[in-house]
Amino acid sequence: xxxxxxxxxxxxxxLWGKGLVAAAxxxxxxxxxxxxxxxxAFNLTDGVxxxxxxxxxxxxxxxxxxxxxxxxx
Numbered sequence: 001x002x003x004x005x006x007x008x009x010x011x012x013x014x015l016w017g018k019g020l021v022a023a024a025x026x027x028x029x030x031x032x033x034x035x036x037x038x039x040x041a042f043n044l045t046d047g048v049x050x051x052x053x054x055x056x057x058x059x060x061x062x063x064x065x066x067x068x069x070x071x072x073x
Contacts, residue, residue: 012073020066027062028055 031054035042042051 009073016070016073019070020063023062023066024059027059030058030062031055 031042031051034054035051041047042054044051
């Protein structure tokens with residue numbers, strides 16, 4: 001019985017981790033819409049640093065919102 005409880009807890013943690021990673025990836029994917037809205041400032045030739053900054057901040061915000069909704073099990 002104790003082994004089943006530990007296995008269930010591990011599965012909950014894995015599911016939570018997958019959700020956190022999915023939220024971060026989704027946030028980083030938001031960068032594409034920024035590139036569409038302002039292609040002059042956010043392009044792959046001159047604005048790579050800006051694009052990476054937007055991707056990182058967006059991923060962090062999405063991950064934080066996921067953590068607010070689904071705290072650590």
